[in-house]
Amino acid sequence: MTLSKHNIFSRIADSDEYFIVNLLTGNADILSAEQAQEVIDQRISNTGEFTEKGYLCDEAEETRLFRKRYADFIDARDKDEIQLFFVPWYSCNFSCTYCYQEGYSNLHTTPSNELINSFYAYIDREFAGRKKYITVFGGEPLLPGEMYKTVVRRLLDKAKEAGLETAFVTNGYSLHDYVDLLKTYKIREVQVTLDGTEQIHDLRRPLKGGGSTFQQIALGIDRALEAGITINLRVVVDRQNLAGITDLARFAIEKGWTKHQKFKTQLGRNYELHYCQTDQGKLLTRIEMYQELYNLIQRHPEILQFHKPAFSISKFLFENGSLPSPLYDSCPGTKTEWAFDYTGSIYSCTATVGKKEEALGTYYPTATKKSELIEQWEERDVTSIKECTSCNLRLACGGGCASVAYNRTGAINSPDCRPVKELLELGISTYFVKELE
Numbered sequence: 180m181t182l183s184k185h186n187i188f189s190r191i192a193d194s195d196e197y198f199i200v201n202l203l204t205g206n207a208d209i210l211s212a213e214q215a216q217e218v219i220d221q222r223i224s225n226t227g228e229f230t231e232k233g234y235l236c237d238e239a240e241e242t243r244l245f246r247k248r249y250a251d252f253i254d255a256r257d258k259d260e261i262q263l264f265f266v267p268w269y270s271c272n273f274s275c276t277y278c279y280q281e282g283y284s285n286l287h288t289t290p291s292n293e294l295i296n297s298f299y300a301y302i303d304r305e306f307a308g309r310k311k312y313i314t315v316f317g318g319e320p321l322l323p324g325e326m327y328k329t330v331v332r333r334l335l336d337k338a339k340e341a342g343l344e345t346a347f348v349t350n351g352y353s354l355h356d357y358v359d360l361l362k363t364y365k366i367r368e369v370q371v372t373l374d375g376t377e378q379i380h381d382l383r384r385p386l387k388g389g390g391s392t393f394q395q396i397a398l399g400i401d402r403a404l405e406a407g408i409t410i411n412l413r414v415v416v417d418r419q420n421l422a423g424i425t426d427l428a429r430f431a432i433e434k435g436w437t438k439h440q441k442f443k444t445q446l447g448r449n450y451e452l453h454y455c456q457t458d459q460g461k462l463l464t465r466i467e468m469y470q471e472l473y474n475l476i477q478r479h480p481e482i483l484q485f486h487k488p489a490f491s492i493s494k495f496l497f498e499n500g501s502l503p504s505p506l507y508d509s510c511p512g513t514k515t516e517w518a519f520d521y522t523g524s525i526y527s528c529t530a531t532v533g534k535k536e537e538a539l540g541t542y543y544p545t546a547t548k549k550s551e552l553i554e555q556w557e558e559r560d561v562t563s564i565k566e567c568t569s570c571n572l573r574l575a576c577g578g579g580c581a582s583v584a585y586n587r588t589g590a591i592n593s594p595d596c597r598p599v600k601e602l603l604e605l606g607i608s609t610y611f612v613k614e615l616e
């Protein structure tokens with residue numbers, strides 16, 4: 180018997196207690212300082228709870244279980260729903276300070292019916308028998324004006340014809356004007372970005388040429404919620420606006436959004452994507468962002484009414500009372516996610532869409548595939564990335580983002596490490612020790 184290779188063990192932030200988590204066996208416990216010392220000194224006994232829970236194990240048996248769970252993971256993923264992004268244009272009416280699409284070429288045209296039909300024919304053929312939905316992405320997909328609305332209507336009609344739900348990722352500026360159209364279709368959700376309350380949001384996300392956008396976005400969110408459309412409010416966070424999340428949380432609470440059944444939130448970390456950020460000093464690392472959030476939540480626990488940070492698998496454990504299944508791969512690109520743009524190109528996901536040199540094929544005017552490149556994407560997981568094969572965090576981390584890894588190392592099959600242990604220290608403290616809610 181030996182300690183499992185999958186134990187994640189550390190001291191809980193601001194506490195004398197420790198945690199031990201094992202994603203392979205699905206167990207998690209809080210340990211006293213004395214129990215933790217036994218783990219550290221490897222003095223734990225072969226019998227009893229530690230063996231039952233798989234913290235202490237027989238190596239060969241653990242390898243068998245690892246293989247079995249891997250097969251289960253692949254099976255489940257093969258049955259999973261696919262998210263298909265469609266970019267009708269890269270044009271946008273905002274000039275966000277951190278926009279990663281600044282360098283993209285824009286033809287200022289709208290896609291033809293022929294191209295839209297080809298997209299739907301392609302996904303019907305390629306993903307036949309799979310559950311799927313469309314997410315319309317940009318640029319800004321909900322631009323003002325009849326020319327753009329006609330295309331959105333066409334995309335929605337074709338999705339309806341195919342029996343598919345549609346989601347949108349929008350800056351929200353014209354959402355109020357699109358609600359009457361959207362509410363007549365099956366809309367999965369509309370993701371809207373607000374980066375804070377009015378002053379800070381407008382500083383970061385003004386109209387092209389200048390001009391406030393906050394009030395009009397808030398109006399769009401109100402109208403969408405009234406119409407029963409799910410809003411997924413996204414806050415893109417860096418050093419400039421993280422502290423302002425407290426005010427945004429209060430604003431959303433006062434608006435009644437946080438009590439609305441169709442309202443949810445997500446935090447996006449501002450990080451270097453395809454084009455250089457104007458001010459790299461503003462960017463937070465993943466752990467810096469979560470550490471700052473943790474500190475803020477201690478002082479302003481009402482933030483949790485607005486957004487409950489994941490802190491790796493901590494929130495899941497807190498809300499479900501059990502651990503998620505082992506994550507052998509955290510990157511959905513080419514497995515359960517693909518992206519298509521108006522030039523007829525196909526990409527792995529939203530991180531690569533529009534980067535011509537990273538295209539994986541075309542769906543218009545003819546269908547083509549870069550099979551070797553697609554295989555590299557498909558094969559990437561914690562069993563194929565060398566660094567991950569011996570990492571105790573692998574079943575919580577899943578190898579991270581392939582695009583970030585590729586940008587850093589030049590190889591798709593390389594790691595994008597997540598600070599899982601540190602995130603659990605913060606998350607278990609927040610949800611289980613301090614019981615903040």
Ligand code: SF4
Binds near residue numbers: 510527529579582583
């Ligand atoms: S490459 Fe990154 S952004 Fe793209 S699907 Fe994978 S994890 Fe997501």
Ligand code: SF4
Binds near residue numbers: 561564574595597
């Ligand atoms: S990406 Fe890094 S942290 Fe994640 S499993 Fe691989 S080696 Fe471990």
